[in-house]
Amino acid sequence: MDNQLKRGLLDVCVLAAILDEDSYGYKIIKDLKPYIELSESTLYTILKRLESAQMLTVRSVEHDGRLRKYYHITDAGVRRIEDFKEDWKEIMTVYQFVTKEDHQNHE
Amino acid sequence: MDNQLKRGLLDVCVLAAILDEDSYGYKIIKDLKPYIELSESTLYTILKRLESAQMLTVRSVEHDGRLRKYYHITDAGVRRIEDFKEDWKEIMTVYQFVTKEDHQNHE
DNA sequence: GCTTGATACCTCGTGATACGATGTATTCCA
């Protein structure tokens, strides 16, 4: 997929991945894989950004001797997803502008 | 609109703006305004990028003592729009992942 | 015991890019 198209989608994908249930980095990547691929370096950048924007909170848990950091979405995070849905309406008008063969008559 | 969401859309918008008819910078901005806003500095960056990617060609025309640079889409530019339509299918599956309230049952 | 691969975290540097600020020059209208 075109790289630039992913921007603006990634943040909201990560938030959606922890919406129903708290999750951790490695699992988020796996869960998102069928929809969108992102590297670990990308994810941890996003996670840090979302945390400093207070859209999620973090909690460390020891699991099988390994550290796991569970991420929990906040109200602001949920609102971020709602805002995205609003923005999407504008995106769709842009999409229609780009894809209609003839800009005045037939669709 | 969220800034990041525009990325990946802008290039293709500019190409769509010159698809039916050659156009020039100032007019492209005006034509796109109802759909997406972009500043002059952004547009000229994009135009230069698309030119070096050979997705459009340029032709200078004197108009009322002012210079006008008309942009003409190439086959590669048209193909770029087609590729975008393909990418959009993937984008829609991502969108659906983000927006469905419950990730297993009801839509 | 040793290696390999999966799990799980992290940092650093780079390249792409949208845009504000700024500059130049002309035409048109009040």
Add this chain to the structure above:
DNA sequence: TGGAATACATCGTATCACGAGGTATCAAGC
């Protein structure tokens, strides 16, 4: 005479995705 509008352009900055690399644990196979 002055300020929109038209029309082009450059520079610097901030944001961001990602590859490359690093640390550490655990399970499985030889």
